[in-house]
Amino acid sequence: MIESIRAELLVLRKRQATWILLGIWTILAAVFAYIVPYMLNRDAANPAEEALLRQLLPDRLVGNISAGFPFYGGAFALMLGVLAVGSDYGWGTFKTLFTQGPGRLRVFGAKLAAIGIGLIPFVVLPFSIGSISSIVVANLEGAAIDLPSLGLVARGLLASWLILLAWGAFGVLLAVLSRGTSLAIGVGILYTLALEGLLSALASSVSLLDPLVKVFVRTNAYSLIRPLGAMGAGSAGDGPGRFAGPFVSTTQALLVLALYVVIFAGIAGLSLRRRDVA
């Protein structure tokens, strides 16, 4: 299995699209978590703006940077999941891989493991850029550089990785069901924006939607990072990533996201195993 995972990591690592997604996501994370908020609030004139500026300091790193993962980071993870599996349909490489002998599920498992490993830089790099940015902001503002505890950083990294993994597995499922990339990315983005986004926004005024919204990936993702100090949980601006609740407990969020990974991967694996390969 290790050799299969190595092989899939080679496929992922040498693909330009992987690096493009990682690059764009990292830049976006820095721009929207630090550069834009700092430009808007550097001359803070009221307590609200001062609070926003304080959020950019090193001690708030984990909450500030992880707030981008449930939606924006998720979209990149979804695309990575789609591309990592859906392209094999387009290129016809599944038939080449499946005739090597290890069994379809082992090939699929290796692909999933490679995606899981491949998502680590998608977490570490934004956190690294975020920490540098927060130190720069502290220097510019003459504030103390109080770094967050290692425990908090570790929790933030793991929570962010789990969020990306859930979205990545969703991308894999869409790719397998649609046997390609284009439709899967389209449906995936539509789901995150239109379905989860709109229904979440309506949940505050339509109480009937509450139970449904509470099982959304985004709801559980925001709920998971909320205790880490993510101010985005509740006031992440007015963009498509805005989320104002409802929230669930951290334990529930953890379990639901883990369950999503298992369910998405399970359905995709079974489907891949049963269906003919063109």
Added chain:
Amino acid sequence: MNNTYAIETRDLTKRFADGTVGVDGLSLRVRPGEVYGFLGPNGSGKTTTLRMLLGLAAPTAGSASVLGADPGSTASLARIGAMIESPAFYPYLSGRDNLRVLAGHAGIGAERIPRVLAEVDLATRAGDPFQSYSLGMKQRLGVAAALLKDPELLILDEPTNGLDPAGMAEMREFIRRQGGEGRTVLLSSHLMGEIEQVCDRVGVIRRGKLVAEGTVAELRDRDRLLVRAEPVEEARRLVAGVRGVEDVTVVRGELRVDGEPAVASEIARALVRAGVRLHELRVERASLEDVFLQLTNDEEVAA
């Protein structure tokens, strides 16, 4: 299933979701160590059959055994090298890296890679991306991938597609060599010359059914009658009605009649009695091309 065959299928059938029958009750046997030609026109069900033998598609009915194991099982795939349709690889990876990926999944040591690359004469371009390869190089990489496991059975689907004449000759020589080294080869093709040159035995498939099987010599040795008469359609109708005639095909305005040579006099009598002008009637030994056309040309088959 009898394990003395490298490949054995019984009434293998594939019906697609839209109701089309791709393979229809196919029963064939490939013996160990032989080069078996799987001959049929485009769309006759060759690739679908190969897909089922490799576990890429599940049969709707019937059964198959490949190297004594179920198609698509780890036990069989570990001993098979295959190239189905056009070679499919990651376009941005080099030929060498593509083989590394396959070797990783197959659990094969990387030391096999330079050997198979050298065997298909691709060593000097092994570091270039697959997408920069010519069609011939892509085919050769496909063959290298098929050889990676040092397989007992090679399944090659139209391996000379897109190759220039020199490449085709090289590929045929390569296939012959594989057979000579004791490997079983199942070669799918619609090119009769190819099959004739490299195969020990041939199975001819039409519309998903095996319509003939034997050595090239056996298929060619089927004596038949050649009839030139006018009008052709009237002659075909009359000949088809003669007792002892098995099959009548119109090829280039002539009737090719399967049946015992003894029916010749009956045919002559039937045509003359009906006022059809009979220009020629003789026994002919068929070429493989004639056999193929006769067996697979749906529109012109009568009787």
